[in-house]
Structure formats: structure tokens, C-alpha cells
Amino acid sequence: MSDARDYAIITEAQNAKPGIRFTENHSRRALVLDNTFIIVFFPFAAALIIPWFAERFRKHAAWFAMVAPLVSTWALYNLYGEWAAGGRQTFTRAIAWVPAANVEISFMVDGLSLMWGLLVAGMGALIVLYSHWYLHEHEALGRYYGFLIAFMGSMLGVVFSDHLISLFIFWELTSITSFFLIGFWSDRDASNYGATKAILITGSGGLAMLGGFLLLGDLGGEWRLSQLVLMPDIASQVSLGVFLLIILGAATKSAQWPFHIWLPNAMEAPTPISAFLHSATMVKAGIYLLSRFYPILGAHPAWGYVVTGFGMTTMIAGGLLSLRAYDLKAILAYGTISQLGLIVTFLGYGGKGAIIGATLHLYNHAAAKAAMFMTVGIIDHEAGTRDVRLLGNLKKLMPRTHILAVIAALSLIGIPPMGGFITKEMLYEVSLHPGGPGSWSWFWPYLTVFAGVFTALYHLRFLSEPYWQAAEGEAPKHPHDPPMGMLAAPAILVALALAFGLAPGLIENAIVAPAAQATLGGGAKVELHLGLWHGINTPLIMSVITMALGLALYFGFAHVKKVLDAVATAWGKAPAPNRIYDGFVNWLREGTWELLMLIQDGNLRRYMRWMFVLPTIAVLYLVWRLDWGANVFPQGFAGASFLLVVVALMIAGAALATALFRRRIPAILALGTMGYGIAGLFLLLKAPDLALTQIMVESASVVLFLLVFYYLPELKPVRVSAAKKIRDWGIAIGLGVCTTLVMAAAMNTHQFRTIADYFMRTSKPVAGFKNVVNAIIVDYRSYDTLGEIAVLVIAGIAVYALLRLVGEMKCDH
Amino acid sequence: MRSLILRTIAPAVLHLTLLFSMFLLLYGHNQPGGGFIAGLMTSVGIVLQWIAVDEEEGRRRFNWPYEGIFLAGLALSTLTGVWGYIKGAYLKSSIYRFELPFIGDVELFTAFLFDVGVYGVVVGVVMCIFTNLCEKETQES
Incomplete structure (x- = not known):
């Protein structure tokens, strides 16, 4: 050519x-x-x-x-x-x-x-x-x-x-x-x-x-x-x-x-x-x-x-x-x-x-x-x-x-x-x-x-x-x-x-x-x-x-059109891309809803049950796989001072009281006691930053709890069958034991070299901070902090919107 | 809630708590403290006042634009990061030393500004939640 x-x-x-x-x-x-x-x-x-x-x-x-x-x-x-x-x-x-x-x-x-x-x-x-x-x-x-x-x-x-x-x-x-x-x-x-x-x-x-x-x-x-x-x-x-x-x-x-x-x-x-x-x-x-x-x-x-x-x-x-x-x-x-x-x-x-x-x-x-x-x-x-x-x-x-x-x-x-x-x-x-x-x-x-x-x-x-x-x-x-x-x-x-x-x-x-x-x-x-x-x-x-x-x-378009229409009719209900798409999207929508209803049906107790049972199972699996006697409690409780034991018992007592009190206000106060007890624990373990934060958080949350409880209905004693009681106690104790095991394991296993020394050495020259905790928060891990305060802001906006919207809806009716 | 003792002591405590929270914020880089704790301290201080005084008076005295405060805090922290970005890496702290008359050597860290942002967010969010909850209570009671 x-x-x-x-x-x-x-x-x-x-x-x-x-x-x-x-x-x-x-x-x-x-x-x-x-x-x-x-x-x-x-x-x-x-x-x-x-x-x-x-x-x-x-x-x-x-x-x-x-x-x-x-x-x-x-x-x-x-x-x-x-x-x-x-x-x-x-x-x-x-x-x-x-x-x-x-x-x-x-x-x-x-x-x-x-x-x-x-x-x-x-x-x-x-x-x-x-x-x-x-x-x-x-x-x-x-x-x-x-x-x-x-x-x-x-x-x-x-x-x-x-x-x-x-x-x-x-x-x-x-x-x-x-x-x-x-x-x-x-x-x-x-x-x-x-x-x-x-x-x-x-x-x-x-x-x-x-x-x-x-x-x-x-x-x-x-x-x-x-x-x-x-x-x-x-x-x-x-x-x-x-x-x-x-x-x-x-x-x-x-x-x-x-x-x-x-x-x-x-x-x-x-x-x-x-x-x-x-x-x-x-x-x-x-x-x-x-x-x-x-x-x-x-x-x-x-x-x-x-x-x-x-x-x-x-x-x-x-x-x-x-x-x-x-x-x-x-x-x-x-x-x-x-x-x-x-x-x-x-x-x-x-x-x-x-x-x-x-x-x-x-x-x-x-x-x-x-x-x-x-x-x-x-x-x-x-x-x-x-x-x-x-x-x-x-x-x-x-x-x-x-x-x-x-x-x-x-x-x-x-x-x-x-x-x-x-x-x-x-x-x-x-x-x-x-x-x-x-x-x-x-x-x-x-x-x-x-x-x-x-x-x-x-x-x-x-x-x-x-x-x-x-x-x-x-x-x-x-x-x-x-x-x-x-x-x-x-x-x-x-x-x-x-x-x-x-x-x-x-x-x-x-x-x-x-x-x-x-x-x-x-x-x-x-x-x-x-x-x-x-x-x-x-x-x-x-x-x-x-x-x-x-x-x-x-x-001759009229004829063309007839042929096309005939083809379309013949095609009829055969799976066309659009039908497949709609079918899939509907299936996805309904399936998701059903799955959601299975896990999140709006019942707070059920949510808690999921959240408690799953980690417990995960930890039990680890217990089964690892040699825990050697890894977790190598020294038992040898390092605990008398004061530490007293504070720990106080925390345990407050926790038990929180669960057993029949009325809300005493329960909140017991919860607060537990929080302050933890702050005391931090002080004994020489972590003043944490102790201070814990006290502040506890004070703020007790006040907020009291305000929130205003909205909740009167607490009424519910008759629960013995089997359910045993189940709930089982879940609670299981989670407590598992958390304890995890904490103990975290304290006692040293698989990796700690980076604490690096932070101690470099916080002053790199971040300009002598307080290492704060240097970590605002410099080394500042991305995390930024993410956290962003989440905090979102939570603030959500609470604001929730309360305002609820108010408006109530006004409407 | 209108306890006489509380009402008498609260104003005195207010200044102490605010002063102490400022101290925590400013000294956070070398001693226990920092934006988060300082923010909580400030909020708890204000909440205490609110509880001590009359509901209306509390609103009159502490009706600050808390939504604006937490947004400004987040903006400040984010923008501080941008400054670090221009200097090398996002959120990297830069240290500046200079001499001021009568005061002497001063060290400024951009990480401190970041901390101030955290402070703003904490105060803003806690107070925003608190005031909104309070408002509902008074409206409906």
C-alpha cells in the first residue's frame, strides 16, 4: 500500500x-x-x-x-x-x-x-x-x-x-x-x-x-x-x-x-x-x-x-x-x-x-x-x-x-x-x-x-x-x-x-x-x-x-427497530449485566442487614457479651499454646509490697461493690473509688504522669456519669434465671482472669529489647523534652496523638449532634 | 447541689486549678504534666464551679464557644505538623532558642504548640459534652 x-x-x-x-x-x-x-x-x-x-x-x-x-x-x-x-x-x-x-x-x-x-x-x-x-x-x-x-x-x-x-x-x-x-x-x-x-x-x-x-x-x-x-x-x-x-x-x-x-x-x-x-x-x-x-x-x-x-x-x-x-x-x-x-x-x-x-x-x-x-x-x-x-x-x-x-x-x-x-x-x-x-x-x-x-x-x-x-x-x-x-x-x-x-x-x-x-x-x-x-x-x-x-x-429504520425489539424480547429474562448488578447489590444489602442483626441487635448486654467472650477465647487459646507457668509467673508475687497489696484489695472490693450495688449513685461512687485506687497504684509504681491523668479522668467521668444517668430509666431489679446468672459470672470471671494473665505475661516476657533506653537518651536533644512520657506523646508518637485528638473531636461533635438532634426530635413530637 | 461550703470554696479553688493547669501545660516538657492532663484539670476546675454556683450563673460565666475551642485546637496541632513538614518531616519538632530582655534564655519547641492544641481539644470536648448534657437537664426538669 x-x-x-x-x-x-x-x-x-x-x-x-x-x-x-x-x-x-x-x-x-x-x-x-x-x-x-x-x-x-x-x-x-x-x-x-x-x-x-x-x-x-x-x-x-x-x-x-x-x-x-x-x-x-x-x-x-x-x-x-x-x-x-x-x-x-x-x-x-x-x-x-x-x-x-x-x-x-x-x-x-x-x-x-x-x-x-x-x-x-x-x-x-x-x-x-x-x-x-x-x-x-x-x-x-x-x-x-x-x-x-x-x-x-x-x-x-x-x-x-x-x-x-x-x-x-x-x-x-x-x-x-x-x-x-x-x-x-x-x-x-x-x-x-x-x-x-x-x-x-x-x-x-x-x-x-x-x-x-x-x-x-x-x-x-x-x-x-x-x-x-x-x-x-x-x-x-x-x-x-x-x-x-x-x-x-x-x-x-x-x-x-x-x-x-x-x-x-x-x-x-x-x-x-x-x-x-x-x-x-x-x-x-x-x-x-x-x-x-x-x-x-x-x-x-x-x-x-x-x-x-x-x-x-x-x-x-x-x-x-x-x-x-x-x-x-x-x-x-x-x-x-x-x-x-x-x-x-x-x-x-x-x-x-x-x-x-x-x-x-x-x-x-x-x-x-x-x-x-x-x-x-x-x-x-x-x-x-x-x-x-x-x-x-x-x-x-x-x-x-x-x-x-x-x-x-x-x-x-x-x-x-x-x-x-x-x-x-x-x-x-x-x-x-x-x-x-x-x-x-x-x-x-x-x-x-x-x-x-x-x-x-x-x-x-x-x-x-x-x-x-x-x-x-x-x-x-x-x-x-x-x-x-x-x-x-x-x-x-x-x-x-x-x-x-x-x-x-x-x-x-x-x-x-x-x-x-x-x-x-x-x-x-x-x-x-x-x-x-x-x-x-x-x-x-x-x-x-x-x-x-x-x-x-x-x-429503513422502522424495520431495523422491529428486528431490534424482537431480539430484545427474545433475550427476555436472560441474565443481563444490569440484572446481575441489581441482584448482587440487593443480596449484599439484605445479607449485611441480616449479619448485622445477628451481631448488633441494639441490646447492650449482647454487645458486651461479644466484646468479653471473644478476647477471652483468644487468650485461652494462647494459654493452651504457650508454656504459661514458666513465662508468666516466673517469680510469683515476690515483688509486691504490703501497701501495694492493700491498694489492690481496695480496688477489687470497689469493683465487686460496683457490680453488686442495686442503685446507681452508690455504684458510680464505687466505680470512682476503684479509679482513684488505680491512681494510687500508679503513684506507688512511680508513674506520676499516669496517676495525675487517672485522677483527672476519674473526676471528669464521675461527673459526666452522674449527668448521663439522668437520662436513663429507673434501675429495676430484673429476675434472671440461675443459669443466666452462672453464665454472666462465668464471662466476667473469665475475662478478669484472662486480662490478668495477659498483663502478667506482658510484664514478664522480654522477647525484644526495650526501646525505653533510646527514648531516655534522645528525648532532650531530639524533642527538647526532659519528660520522656510527654516527649513520646507530642513528638515520637505525635501521629498517634494527632489521630487520637481527631477521634476526640469526632466524638465531641457526635455527642453534640446527638444531644441537639434528640432535643429537636423531642420538640417536634 | 447548692452547698454553702462548696459555694464559698469554689471561686478560690478555681484560680488555683486554672493556675495549676497552666503550670502543668507549660512545664509538661520537663516535669510531669502536658496538654492532656492540663486540659482535664482545666475542665474539671470549670465543672466544679458550674456545680457549685447556680445553673444560670454557671452558664453566664462559662458559656464559651467550646465547639470552636476544640476545632481550633485540632487545627493548631495539625498546622504545627505542617511547620515540621516544611522543616523535614510532618510533626517533627523544631527547637528554637533565643534571649529575651529581663527573662533570659527561652527555649521554644513546636512540639509545645502541638501540646497546646491537645489542651484545646481536651478542654473543648469535655466542656462541650458537659454543657450539652447540663442544658438538657435544665430544659426538661
Whole structure:
């Protein structure tokens, strides 16, 4: 195939290893001002304060949110300059995070991450612009913009992450933020269902991916993607299980069949969110992951079968489902699933041509699909429905929206002069000589044309049913064109799709080629020369065939529909992914409830029984396993002074009294006596800090006990059967004996060298404290202390909320 | 609860307990004490007053924003850690020595600020629970 293709892909093997500049020794202060850190962390910082501004200045909320994508874009522009000036070499920026576990927050800058970064940040700005017109002033704008910007930061984190662990964390952050965005209208059941479904499916996929990452990192002894890329034989060492775990993460995120079911339900989100998360960025995170791992795992024997298998099934299933949908957003959602399938298919097939085609299509699809979502949002906004059966003749009613929708749809169908035409020709071109493993190559052009026909069909349907045909029903509102501002964002996207077609030189070698190059890895060099017209050649003929078939099916759509409905009826009650999901979630919910009722049924006595019996059994097991006579009581009670014994007996007496008193107040006082006795014990054992604390705690808790008991009902003598009494005494004595044994064993076994000497020696020079106990609390183990005071604060808030809420509820009744 | 002896002694004891709790807080780094104990001491001191005096008077005198105090305490401790992070590792204590006129050499540890945060959290939480429980009691009785 050497006909005159002036968009031929020129590839040269670059013998030199791609240079990695690893700059680890940046000072922290320099890193804070580093472009990569601004790109990723500025949105997070902004997301914390944006809600405040958005709620206060509701009319201008979007303009405050707009700052974040603009700053990120500006930093990306600088970073791009930095990268270009450095000879377009990959470089990384790292900051130690958990040095002990070899975890770092590190960012990698190469063609792929830059392309994705521009996509995410640029799209973010347009989405915010569109949201300004889409959302009503009275809605929860702070929450909306806060999560939107946080999502953008997470997504930027995903595409710039170098370390596997930080990649995973940003990955899960996109799932979490998208959960809140899908469920934005949390008073609707469908929103909550969609949000839960999305986070359950993508979250489980993410966990599978984490497992894969851990095993991969362990296997390679390397956690940085930038380094893993340089290990040529890693793919052959990776087991099938590890491979599948990682692919599962990508497949769930990118809505590959049978995990695609979350995407249509996620359409309950506000439309700008659907445009941003569910067409342009988040669903493409899986594609990003596959692109990123292509140079690492692409040579794995299962890559072709698994990835291509996912892609093809998804492409066909998505295309078919799209034809049966009536909700405009659902049509687009299934269309997106189908297109994602197409891209995944090409990534799975591999080879230079396929990778370049996938990268190009990705860009073009993001722009056009987001524009289409925005036009649907406009229709929804103006007509009050998205049901194609209720919409009609919008061509006359909303002429401006109609033009934008037509251009965007035609771009994705692949009509010149839109960018979509170039990418589709490109895909046809590579399908003719894919350059990957050869055995399936005959199949490739047919598959691509098939995908093209379906794409044409559901896009034609997307245009004809609401815009061109008459409505079957009545829309709730009389639709008309929205204000010009609302059209601005889709217009910009459509203009980009047009510009990409008319002047592909603008981005081909600046953005797309480096991304494809980075995906290919191994020093491949990619140069693109794209254009609209290449003379009459095979891809053009394939395009014509596609159009003809698409139009034919479109005009005979009534028949197509009948066939599809018949298939759907025949499928009937067979296990579809959605039914399996619902069944599983219900089983989980009911099973958990039953298990909960078994252990925690609200009966305090039963809780105590569990808490006492289980440790007793554990200790008894140890008693049985170890030689306790020698280990626990080597000296018996030889060291005990007379005073110590007296205090101990006092404590025991007070404890017994606490249990036996019939009224509460004496019982509390006896409990207090026991506490003070323990404080005395601490004093005798020369631990003044502990003694002091014990006295304070005891005083405070006696007072609080007295106050709490005010709420409790009168203590009434309960008649308990003798058997139960014996059981309770048994549990109590058993726990007491076991605790004693454990304490004695802890005192008398010296398996390990104590670190007390280290603390005594270093507390003054290291922490500046002479009081070692306090030095441990606030310096050596300050993480623990921080955790503890956080728990204390949570407990305080909980008690506060509990008492206030109970008060309010009582007032209500 | 309005015992005459308690009411007479309590105000005198208040200053003693507060003074002693400050002492525990400030001297915690070299002698028995520290933020946790000092916080408990302060809370118990205030609770004692509350019990001794009239319910309304207690509220009037000690109606501080305890929720704010424990949140501020947690924030202080967390931020102290950030200072350590800039200097090397999160929550690492830094030691500063300087000379003040009339007082002489002074040593300051960031760990001390952390301890002050702990103090705030303890006082805030204990008093928050106490005042809320008290409020319920008076509302309903």
C-alpha cells in the first residue's frame, strides 16, 4: 500500500534511549512553584475555597470557579514550553510522601500527559462556562463547583502521575468526586441509584487495579511508570492474573461491556457533568491507562485478545443499545460506550497505525461529543424533556442549537470538512494495514466499517428525531434558542472540530504526534501530515460505503427497530449485566442487614457479651499454646509490697461493690473509688504522669456519669434465671482472669529489647523534652496523638449532634 | 447541689486549678504534666464551679464557644505538623532558642504548640459534652 498518502506516518527508530531526566533533589519550596504541582494541586486548593465564593456571590459563581481551569491551563502552557525547550524529552518531578514505604507523589511529563492535561483543563474551562448558563441560581452552586474543580484536579493528577500509588489515589478521587457530581440532585432516587452504581463499579475496578499495581510494582521492583517503560521484558514476566487486574480497572472506568451499565445511569447528572465526565474525560481515563500501559504490557500475550475483546464487544453492544434508547442523553451515552469500544479495540490491536488512529479519534471525539451533550443540555433546559418522542421540529424552533448539533454530529459521523472525517479516514487507513500481529488483518476493515455504519445511524437518529421530524407527544415547555452565552461553549468545541478538519497542522505535530509517540514508547518517532483530501483511495471508498449503508439503514429504520425489539424480547429474562448488578447489590444489602442483626441487635448486654467472650477465647487459646507457668509467673508475687497489696484489695472490693450495688449513685461512687485506687497504684509504681491523668479522668467521668444517668430509666431489679446468672459470672470471671494473665505475661516476657533506653537518651536533644512520657506523646508518637485528638473531636461533635438532634426530635413530637 | 461550703470554696479553688493547669501545660516538657492532663484539670476546675454556683450563673460565666475551642485546637496541632513538614518531616519538632530582655534564655519547641492544641481539644470536648448534657437537664426538669 504505497499510494500517494500525504498523511503517511513517518516513523523512525530512534536508537538512543529516550532520555529521562529525574530530578529528585528539588527543594520543597521550588516544587511548590513547579508547573506540574500547580497544574494538579491548584484545583484542589481552589476547590476548598470556591464553594464559599460560589454561595456568597451566586450570580457570578462560575467566574470564581473559572479561575482554577485557567490557572491550570496557564501552567500547562508553561510546562509545554519547558518540555519543548528540553528537546521534548520525558522528565519527572517527585516529592517524597511516605519514604518508609517508598511512596512518592511524582509527576511525569511527556507527550501523552501533556495532551491529556490540555484536554482536561481546556474542557474544564468550557464546562464551567456552560454551567454558568445551565444551573439555576438557587441550586447548590458551592457543592457543584467545588466537586467539579476537585474532579478536574483528580483527573489532572491521574494523567500526570508517575508513581503507581499516586496514580491509584487520583484515580479513586475521580470516582469519588464523580459520585458526588452524579448524585448532585440528591433528592432524586435515580440520581442516587446512578451515583451508587458508578462508584460501586468503577470503585471495585479501581481496587482490582490497585491489586494489579502492587503486584506489578513488586515484580518489577519499580513503582514509577517512567522507569517501568524502560524495562522491555517486564511484559513477559507479568502473570495473567496481574494483567487482568490492571485491565479490569481500565475496563470499568471506560465503561466496557459488561461494566458499561453504570454510564447510562450516570446520565442523571447535570448535563455539563455528563459532557465533562462521561464523554470527554473520566470515561476516557481507562483509555489513558491503556495508552500508558501499552509500552509496558503491550507485549503481554493476552493483551491483544483481552483488550480487543473488550473493545469489540463494547462497540457492538453500545451501538445496538443506542438504537433502542429514547432519552437523548441515553442515546449519546450508548454512543459514547460504542466509541470508547472502538478506541479500545484499536489500542488492543496495537501497532503504530492503530495507536495514532486511537489518539486522534480520542481528541476529536472529546470535542464533538461534549458539544453534542451541551446541545442536549440546552434542549433539556429549554423544552423541559429529553425524550425524543416528545420533541420535534426543533430545527425551526431552535435554529442556532440545531446548527451546532448538526456540525458536531457530522464530525463524529465523519463528513468533510470536519475533523472527524480525518480521524475516520485515518482509522480506515490503518485498518487496511494495521501493522500489528497479522492473523486477523482481513477482519479489520469490515469491523471498522461496521462501527462507522452504526455511528452514522445513531447520530442520524440523534439529529432527525428531535430536530427534523414532528413530535409524537407534547414537550412540557415551548422550546426556543437559549441565550447566546449558553451557546458559547458548544460553539467553541464545534469550531475546534471544524478547525481540526480545515487546518490539522495546528495540532498534529504539536500535540497528537508526541502523545502517540509516548504511547508507543521505545523511542519511536511519529510525524503526522494530515489533510482532508488525498485523492480517491481505498479509505475514501470505504467512507462512501459507510455513508450509503448508514443512510439506507436510517431510511429503513422502522424495520431495523422491529428486528431490534424482537431480539430484545427474545433475550427476555436472560441474565443481563444490569440484572446481575441489581441482584448482587440487593443480596449484599439484605445479607449485611441480616449479619448485622445477628451481631448488633441494639441490646447492650449482647454487645458486651461479644466484646468479653471473644478476647477471652483468644487468650485461652494462647494459654493452651504457650508454656504459661514458666513465662508468666516466673517469680510469683515476690515483688509486691504490703501497701501495694492493700491498694489492690481496695480496688477489687470497689469493683465487686460496683457490680453488686442495686442503685446507681452508690455504684458510680464505687466505680470512682476503684479509679482513684488505680491512681494510687500508679503513684506507688512511680508513674506520676499516669496517676495525675487517672485522677483527672476519674473526676471528669464521675461527673459526666452522674449527668448521663439522668437520662436513663429507673434501675429495676430484673429476675434472671440461675443459669443466666452462672453464665454472666462465668464471662466476667473469665475475662478478669484472662486480662490478668495477659498483663502478667506482658510484664514478664522480654522477647525484644526495650526501646525505653533510646527514648531516655534522645528525648532532650531530639524533642527538647526532659519528660520522656510527654516527649513520646507530642513528638515520637505525635501521629498517634494527632489521630487520637481527631477521634476526640469526632466524638465531641457526635455527642453534640446527638444531644441537639434528640432535643429537636423531642420538640417536634 | 447548692452547698454553702462548696459555694464559698469554689471561686478560690478555681484560680488555683486554672493556675495549676497552666503550670502543668507549660512545664509538661520537663516535669510531669502536658496538654492532656492540663486540659482535664482545666475542665474539671470549670465543672466544679458550674456545680457549685447556680445553673444560670454557671452558664453566664462559662458559656464559651467550646465547639470552636476544640476545632481550633485540632487545627493548631495539625498546622504545627505542617511547620515540621516544611522543616523535614510532618510533626517533627523544631527547637528554637533565643534571649529575651529581663527573662533570659527561652527555649521554644513546636512540639509545645502541638501540646497546646491537645489542651484545646481536651478542654473543648469535655466542656462541650458537659454543657450539652447540663442544658438538657435544665430544659426538661
